[in-house]
Amino acid sequence: MSKKLYSQIIVFAMxxxxxxxxxxxxxxQVELKFLHRWTQEPDNGFFEEVVAEYEKQNPNxxxxxxxxxxxxxxxxxxIILGTENAPDVFFTWPGEFTNRFxxxxxxxxxxxxxxxxxxxxxxxxxxxxFKYNEKIYGAPYRLDAKVFVYNTKIFDEVGVEVPETWxxxxxxxxxxxxxxxxxxxxGNMFPWxxxxxxxxxxxxxxxxxxxxxxLDPATGDFxxxxxxxxxxxxxxxxxxxxxxxxxxxxxxARANLINGQAAMMYLEIIEIPExxxxxxxxxxxxxxxxxxxxxxxxxxxxxxxIGYPEGFVVAANTKHPEEAVKFLKYLTGKEVGKKEAQDxxxxxxxxxxxxxxxxxxxxxxxxxxxxxxxxLVNWFDSSLHAEIWSVAGSELxxxxxxxxxxxxxxxxxxxxxxxxxxxx
Amino acid sequence: MIVLKRKKxxxxxxxxxxxxxILTFVYIxxxxxxxxxxxxxxxxxxxxxxxxxxxxLDIFQNEIFYTALINNTWYAVISLIxxxxxxxxxxxxxxxxxxxxxxxxxxxxxxxxxxxxxxxxGLMFYYVYNPNLGLLNALIRIFTENDFxxxxxxxxxxxxxxxxxxxxxxxxxxxxxxxxxxxxxxxQELYEVAEIDGASSFQKALxxxxxxxxxxxxxxxxxxxxxxxxxxTEIFVITRGGPYDSTHVLGTFMYKxxxxxxKMGYAAAIAGIIFAITFTTSVIQIYISNRGxx
Numbered sequence: 023m024s025k026k027l028y029s030q031i032i033v034f035a036m037x038x039x040x041x042x043x044x045x046x047x048x049x050x051q052v053e054l055k056f057l058h059r060w061t062q063e064p065d066n067g068f069f070e071e072v073v074a075e076y077e078k079q080n081p082n083x084x085x086x087x088x089x090x091x092x093x094x095x096x097x098x099x100x101i102i103l104g105t106e107n108a109p110d111v112f113f114t115w116p117g118e119f120t121n122r123f124x125x126x127x128x129x130x131x132x133x134x135x136x137x138x139x140x141x142x143x144x145x146x147x148x149x150x151x152f153k154y155n156e157k158i159y160g161a162p163y164r165l166d167a168k169v170f171v172y173n174t175k176i177f178d179e180v181g182v183e184v185p186e187t188w189x190x191x192x193x194x195x196x197x198x199x200x201x202x203x204x205x206x207x208x209g210n211m212f213p214w215x216x217x218x219x220x221x222x223x224x225x226x227x228x229x230x231x232x233x234x235x236x237l238d239p240a241t242g243d244f245x246x247x248x249x250x251x252x253x254x255x256x257x258x259x260x261x262x263x264x265x266x267x268x269x270x271x272x273x274x275a276r277a278n279l280i281n282g283q284a285a286m287m288y289l290e291i292i293e294i295p296e297x298x299x300x301x302x303x304x305x306x307x308x309x310x311x312x313x314x315x316x317x318x319x320x321x322x323x324x325x326x327x328i329g330y331p332e333g334f335v336v337a338a339n340t341k342h343p344e345e346a347v348k349f350l351k352y353l354t355g356k357e358v359g360k361k362e363a364q365d366x367x368x369x370x371x372x373x374x375x376x377x378x379x380x381x382x383x384x385x386x387x388x389x390x391x392x393x394x395x396x397x398l399v400n401w402f403d404s405s406l407h408a409e410i411w412s413v414a415g416s417e418l419x420x421x422x423x424x425x426x427x428x429x430x431x432x433x434x435x436x437x438x439x440x441x442x443x444x445x446x
Numbered sequence: 447m448i449v450l451k452r453k454k455x456x457x458x459x460x461x462x463x464x465x466x467x468i469l470t471f472v473y474i475x476x477x478x479x480x481x482x483x484x485x486x487x488x489x490x491x492x493x494x495x496x497x498x499x500x501x502x503l504d505i506f507q508n509e510i511f512y513t514a515l516i517n518n519t520w521y522a523v524i525s526l527i528x529x530x531x532x533x534x535x536x537x538x539x540x541x542x543x544x545x546x547x548x549x550x551x552x553x554x555x556x557x558x559x560x561x562x563x564x565x566x567x568g569l570m571f572y573y574v575y576n577p578n579l580g581l582l583n584a585l586i587r588i589f590t591e592n593d594f595x596x597x598x599x600x601x602x603x604x605x606x607x608x609x610x611x612x613x614x615x616x617x618x619x620x621x622x623x624x625x626x627x628x629x630x631x632x633x634q635e636l637y638e639v640a641e642i643d644g645a646s647s648f649q650k651a652l653x654x655x656x657x658x659x660x661x662x663x664x665x666x667x668x669x670x671x672x673x674x675x676x677x678x679t680e681i682f683v684i685t686r687g688g689p690y691d692s693t694h695v696l697g698t699f700m701y702k703x704x705x706x707x708x709k710m711g712y713a714a715a716i717a718g719i720i721f722a723i724t725f726t727t728s729v730i731q732i733y734i735s736n737r738g739x740x
Contacts, residue, residue, distance in 0.1 A: 097705035103490040122708065126491035211599075211688065266577045268689045269600025274576075408707045416690035423600075423689070445486075 052345045053084045057102075057109035058334075059095040068365050072358055076349060083345055103128045103337070110340040111350050115332055116151040116160060117405040118237065124154050130336040133157045135347050143356070147398055148331050148371035160335040161354040162371030164292065164362070167329020167392040168218045168314075171279065171294070172286035175308040176203055180285075184312045188255065191315040195262040198285045205262035207284035209275030210422055213415035214403045218288060219259070220418060221402035222328035223252035226320040230397065233322065236439075237400075239407035240446035244436050248321045253428030255317060257421055268419050280305045288314075291329070291388045295367030298382065311388055327395040330404075331371055413438035476721065483715035488708040501715035511716075514694045517606050521613070521695070522674035528614040530667050533621035538651045540622070541629045553626065556619030564616075568683030571612045575599050599685055602692030609680055609693060621666050628662035629655060661735065668731040672724050696720050 056073065060066050066089060073085045088109065090098050095113070102108055103123060114120045114129075123129050132140075136158045141149065144162065152160035177183070177194075180201045185191035195205040210216050224233055227248035236242035264270070264278060279287040280301040289297075291311075298306065316324040334353060336346045352358060359375040362368050367382065369375060369389045378386055392398070403411050417431035483501055487494035505511050536556060540549045559567070574581045575598035586594045598608040632655065640650050656663070678697030681687065687694040687702060694702070696716060704713030 100489045100705060100708065104492075123490060126488070126493075128490055212686065213688070265595060266597030266600045269575075269577055269597030409709075412702070412707060416688075419688065419690045 051082050051084055052342050053086055054111060054340075054342060054346055054349055055107070055109040056085050056087045056349070057090065057099075057112040058087070059090055059092050059113050061089050061091045064366060068362065072353065072361070076352055080348075083349070085349070108337050108339060110337055110342065110346040111334055111353070112337065113163070113332065114160060114335050115401075115404045116330060117400040118239070118407055119404045120152075120159065120335065121154050122408075124159055128338050129159050130338045130340065130343060130346075131157050132159060132161070132336065132347065132350075135351075140351060143373060144371045145373055145393060147393075147396065151330050151398065151400060152333060152335075160333045161350055162331035162333040163354055164333075164368040164370055165329070165331050165389060165392055166290050166292050167327050167388075167395070167398065168222060168288055168290055169311040169388065169391070170286045170314070171289045171297075171309055171311050173279070173282060173284075173305070173308055174310050176201075176282070176285040184310075185315045187315050188317045192258060195259070199262055204264045204278060204284040205286065206259065206264075207275040207278045207287040208263040208267040208422075209270040209272040210267045210419060211269060211271045213419050214401070215272050216256075216418040216422060217401055217403035217411075217415065218290075218328060219256050220252060220414075221399055221405070222314045222326075223255050223317070224249060224322070224402065225326040225328060225397075225399040226314070226317045226322045226324055227252040227255070228322045230323050230326065230399075233399075237405045239410070239439075239442050242407075242410075242439050242443070244432065244439055246321070249435075250428050250432045251317075251320070253418075253421060253431060256418075257424075257428055260422055260424060263422070267422050291385075291392065292368060294385055294388060298367065298384070311391070313391070323397055325395065326397040326399050327392065328401065329392055329395075329398050330400045331398075333371075407439075407442050409442050410435065410438045479714050479717050479721070482711055483718050485711040487710045489704075489710055490708075494711070497711065501712045502718075504712065505715055505719065510691050510694050510699055511696075513691060514696045514699045517693065517695045518675050518677060520606065521610050521677055522671045524607075524610050525613065525617070525670045525674055526667060529618050529621040529670050530663065532614075533618050533666070534625055534656075534663065536618070536622045537625035537629055538655055541626055541655075542647060542651075544647075553623065557623050558619065559616045560620035562616070564679045565683050567612065567616055568680060571608075572599070572684055575608050600689055602689055605685055605689060606693045609684055612684075613680055621670065624666055625659060625662055628659040632658045664731065664735055668727065671727050675720060675723050675727070696723075 058069055060069065069087060069089075073087050077083060077085060096119075099112065099114070103126075108128075114123070120129065136149075141158065148162045148165060149158065152158050152162065172184070176198065180197050180203075182194045182197050185194045198205040208215065228236075228246045229248075232246050236244050236246070260267075264275065264284065267275070275284075276287060276289070276293070278284040280297065282305065297309075313327060334350055336343065336350055340346045354370055354372070356372045356375055359370040359372045360380075362370055363376045363381045363385075367385045369381075369385075376386070380386075403415065406414060414435045417426060417434055420426040421428065421431055482494075484496060484498060485494040486497045486501075539545070540552055540556075545552070573579060577583060577595045577597040577600065580598070582598065583594050583596060586596075596604075599605045636654050636658070637650060640654050645653065676697060677695045678701065681693055681695050681698045682701070685693045687698045696719065700713045700716040700720065703709050703716060
């Protein structure tokens with residue numbers, strides 16, 4: 023071996039050792055993997071800013087942010103969670119969607135941290151959905167609920183008032199229909215849309231405790247007659263939807279609302295900031311909201327509102343639980359919440375996160391509507407076991423088309439629930 | 447002798463990396479898939495329960511499975527008629543002497559749809575079939591003067607055929623180009639002989655062209671049939687199996703089972719069935735083409 027080659031090897035070896043030392047040094051920094059589901063602007067940029075600010079405040083933490091779009095998220099999270107690449111802090115929908123991961127020990131119990139005062143910073147009804155078996159597993163990022171957004175100009179023109187009870191509602195719809203407008207814009211190509219109607223109607227037709235017990239896949243039998251009643255009420259609305267609701271996407275139907283062709287649409291309040299940005303001024307000057315009217319003989323809680331927070335959780339197998347919880351606290355805390363409300367128009371679960379006047383009035387007032395509600399009821403699709411929902415989603419589309427009856431549909435949903443119970 | 451032997455080993459040595467690669471990424475996963483199909487398991491929990499053949503038995507009792515199988519078969523049959531049948535007619539017409547230099551133009555026109563990403567085509571056809579804004583209904587309205595607003599993708603009886611029609615639009619030109627390549631390899635002398643014998647253009651196509659490209663017709667048929675049973679993207683980007691599970695094919699049914707119902711073992715069993723179907727088709731193809739050569 024030549025002397026030159028020998029010295030080259032030594033230099034190379036030394037460089038390698040140095041490189042390793044640097045890497046080891048760098049590893050003392052904590053790296054957190056953070057996963058959310060907002061690929062679009064302004065949301066993704068908002069998270070980038072939040073992460074940058076957090077890294078500035080905590081120089082020892084490096085946050086590796088990843089994004090997966092809404093629909094693929096539901097599938098990919100299930101794959102990632104089983105691997106070593108699982109994110110430390112990630113987005114989730116509370117309810118059965120999250121509960122299945124809790125049952126598989128994939129999500130960290132946050133109760134000890136919540137009991138140290140963190141829990142008191144949240145509005146109780148907003149953190150409640152993150153509980154499973156009396157323990158708290160997540161923190162709310164934004165509040166959501168479903169309301170009818172209606173065109174006040176059409177209501178005035180037809181001469182109808184906001185309905186408070188079901189018979190009044192049908193009367194209003196009939197009058198609007200006769201006046202030549204589409205009473206309700208509805209895009210149900212993907213049946214999560216109908217699940218929001220049914221979740222709300224179930225809450226009004228079935229006693230709360232019984233509904234909650236049925237949503238537990240181990241015990242749910244959906245035996246209460248209120249479920250059929252809820253489907254019947256829904257079937258009464260179907261003549262007032264635009265034609266071919268099952269062939270139209272939600273956003274396409276929404277275009278009919280903001281163009282003034284349809285009088286109302288059942289929308290999530292988180293869609294309102296988007297309306298503010300995209301709808302014509304003509305519509306923005308003439309809209310208001312109302313909640314699903316009461317069902318006079320419904321056995322459920324008439325004041326219950328369908329709507330649920332979305333939030334973030336910490337993976338059970340995270341290597342840095344303390345750092346992950348600290349980041350989660352920041353992410354769902356007051357400072358970020360204020361920015362979130364102002365930049366995006368979303369309200370998180372912190373008490374008094376914004377004051378009146380700090381955000382647009384329409385967003386503030388709909389948020390108050392949700393906060394004043396004592397009982398939020400989860401979306402029907404994400405609260406059901408996936409196998410029951412797959413049957414229910416199809417049956418609900420059939421009811422929308424009028425090709426099955428509420429009794430027959432409920433029978434199939436009960437059978438699906440029975441099959442699922444057998445697995446537990 | 448020793449030299450020869452050594453050479454033999456060297457050859458194997460060169461095969462080893464490729465073999466390992468194929469084993470790791472093709473054969474072992476197939477075997478694993480069959481292994482997993484005997485369990486109840488999901489992707490995010492380490493526990494799995496052995497359930498024997500019950501996944502397979504459940505599949506055969508599931509109505510969506512039969513809907514899917516029928517839809518795949520429709521796709522295969524219609525694709526054979528249009529992509530291979532019509533593609534063949536187009537190929538022969540474009541290569542005949544009727545057309546001059548403009549044949550290149552038509553070849554490109556017919557081929558073009560197949561280079562567009564399926565997701566883009568899917569979105570485009572979603573709007574073509576749209577009840578209110580759609581091109582198709584607008585065309586029908588011109589001729590019927592009715593307020594025709596049929597939701598092609600909203601009705602279980604038409605949705606799957608609407609999607610199949612989209613695939614015909616997209617891939618007929620692709621199969622056509624494959625057939626054209628085969629036609630161009632036919633020696634000109636055969637046509638000259640046929641002309642001397644007084645054969646018409648139709649007879650030349652029937653007795654010279656088609657027998658000469660028999661192999662390619664068979665290959666394209668097999669590609670089409672196997673493609674029909676592996677179908678996924680077209681359905682997934684347009685309807686995702688709806689309305690009420692009427693447009694599911696085996697691929698989307700498998701996907702939904704795996705990632706939506708969290709039943710990985712069950713999905714593996716569906717994958718096993720898809721494998722059995724495509725594998726059998728391939729074996730038949732190889733058998734027929736071998737017999738043809740002999």
